[in-house]
Amino acid sequence: MQFDFSVIPQALPELFAGARLTLYITVVGLLGGFAIGVVAGTARAYGNRAVNAIAMAYIELIRGTPIVVQVMFIYFAMPILLDVRLDALTSAVSAIVINAGAYIAEIVRGALLSISRGYIEAGKALGITRWQLFRDIIGPLAFRRLVPPLGNQCIISLKDTSLFIVIGVAELTRQGQEVMASTFRAVEIWSTVAVLYLAMTLTMTLALRLIEKRMKIL
Amino acid sequence: MSMVEFDNVTKAFGDLVVLHELDFAVERGEVVFVVGPSGSGKSTLLRCINALEPITDGALFVEGRNVADPRTNIREIRREAGMVFQQFNLFPHMSALGNVAYGVRRVRGKSRREAEAIAMPLLEKVGMADRADHYPDELSGGQAQRVAIARALAVNPDLMLFDEPTSALDPELRYEVLRVMRDVVEAGMTMIVVTHEMSFAREVGTRLLFMDEGRIALDGDPRELMAAPPNQRFADFLVHIQ
Numbered sequence: 052m053q054f055d056f057s058v059i060p061q062a063l064p065e066l067f068a069g070a071r072l073t074l075y076i077t078v079v080g081l082l083g084g085f086a087i088g089v090v091a092g093t094a095r096a097y098g099n100r101a102v103n104a105i106a107m108a109y110i111e112l113i114r115g116t117p118i119v120v121q122v123m124f125i126y127f128a129m130p131i132l133l134d135v136r137l138d139a140l141t142s143a144v145s146a147i148v149i150n151a152g153a154y155i156a157e158i159v160r161g162a163l164l165s166i167s168r169g170y171i172e173a174g175k176a177l178g179i180t181r182w183q184l185f186r187d188i189i190g191p192l193a194f195r196r197l198v199p200p201l202g203n204q205c206i207i208s209l210k211d212t213s214l215f216i217v218i219g220v221a222e223l224t225r226q227g228q229e230v231m232a233s234t235f236r237a238v239e240i241w242s243t244v245a246v247l248y249l250a251m252t253l254t255m256t257l258a259l260r261l262i263e264k265r266m267k268i269l
Numbered sequence: 270m271s272m273v274e275f276d277n278v279t280k281a282f283g284d285l286v287v288l289h290e291l292d293f294a295v296e297r298g299e300v301v302f303v304v305g306p307s308g309s310g311k312s313t314l315l316r317c318i319n320a321l322e323p324i325t326d327g328a329l330f331v332e333g334r335n336v337a338d339p340r341t342n343i344r345e346i347r348r349e350a351g352m353v354f355q356q357f358n359l360f361p362h363m364s365a366l367g368n369v370a371y372g373v374r375r376v377r378g379k380s381r382r383e384a385e386a387i388a389m390p391l392l393e394k395v396g397m398a399d400r401a402d403h404y405p406d407e408l409s410g411g412q413a414q415r416v417a418i419a420r421a422l423a424v425n426p427d428l429m430l431f432d433e434p435t436s437a438l439d440p441e442l443r444y445e446v447l448r449v450m451r452d453v454v455e456a457g458m459t460m461i462v463v464t465h466e467m468s469f470a471r472e473v474g475t476r477l478l479f480m481d482e483g484r485i486a487l488d489g490d491p492r493e494l495m496a497a498p499p500n501q502r503f504a505d506f507l508v509h510i511q
Binding site: 167169170173175176177179180183187191195 | 319321344345346347348350351352354356358359360361362371372375376417420421424
């Protein structure tokens with residue numbers, strides 16, 4: 052077996068560009084997913100029957116189908132079905148938004164329901180509004196319980212972006228394949244790609260540890 | 270106008286009736302102790318007053334406002350009825366000072382600085398000024414409950430509701446909470462206290478309600494009732510509680 056590590060420095064600019072795009076899709080997708088997750092999770096925890104049913108249908112639909120199918124649907128089926136045409140990058144971001152949103156919704160719901168009734172009653176007894184109760188008491192307490200599972204979802208979503216190779220988004224895995232096609236150095240290139248993913252996920256893990264440490268309570 | 274008026278109040282959880290057509294009033298300045306065996310409806314009675322539990326039937330007026338009337342703004346009632354819980358329920362993400370100042374900021378619309386200027390003397394009054402920056406998990410049960418009393422007092426209520434304030438405390442910590450409650454009595458506050466602290470009831474109470482199976486079985490002066498129990502149930506209760 053012979054290795055040619057000299058291909059790595061040559062490939063790095065392309066791989067870095069891919070990693071940047073991977074990060075972009077992940078971060079923008081997770082921000083959107085968090086927004087949707089908070090709304091859907093709150094609907095599940097506190098919503099009336101109708102709102103609850105809508106949120107549940109969304110969550111089950113997304114959790115019950117593979118993300119590859121979801122992104123293919125957005126990219127290839129939506130133009131036919133709804134005459135909505137999204138470019139590959141927007142489709143990729145949208146797929147993370149709706150996919151992570153469903154999982155985060157369940158995380159949010161669990162965190163909200165874990166808040167002890169005593170704190171809620173103490174807030175109510177003071178005479179604050181429901182919005183104040185949510186913003187000042189339930190929200191901050193739930194957020195502390197949210198962080199560990201949310202970190203898990205961040206890592207999953209980051210790795211999920213590699214599946215967007217199927218719609219040709221120039222993310223890290225796709226870039227790895229491109230370089231492979233011209234160099235045929237599988238061991239060197241895929242090892243480098245793996246290390247780049249690992250660097251991103253470990254950085255995320257580290258950042259989350261720091262956040263957890265700063266929120267010492269509960 | 271009575272401070273609190275129960276007008277044929279019934280409360281049921283499903284088929285289980287826990288309060289049977291209660292009819293009584295509490296006047297301004299009264300210090301009412303509500304005692305009775307567990308499951309007799311004491312806590313539920315208290316929690317109906319500030320609408321933590323909705324009543325099933327009848328009318329319940331707090332300073333003339335009916336909690337059962339959908340047009341009543343429940344928050345206005347809650348602002349006038351401070352509550353202290355058995356489990357303290359201090360907000361765990363706020364310091365002692367933050368807990369006491371919180372209600373003042375939100376309910377009385379003060380700035381943080383103004384609210385803390387109101388909160389600090391209250392912490393001093395309950396002997397917790399030196400722990401102002403401590404978080405609830407750094408406080409003993411007795412300390413936490415004293416902060417919780419300050420938190421309820423801070424919004425300047427007309428009435429204080431105590432739901433077994435010393436039941437979760439070790440015997441040696443109960444005293445410090447009772448001392449603070451005695452100060453609240455001496456300040457002239459109208460109080461309704463659910464408790465098992467019979468000697469405290471005798472000492473500072475102006476009125477004693479003995480509850481039995483969702484009804485007020487006895488209503489009178491604590492000293493007289495305890496000196497000569499008018500019925501066997503109350504006599505048995507007094508024996509069991511000691």
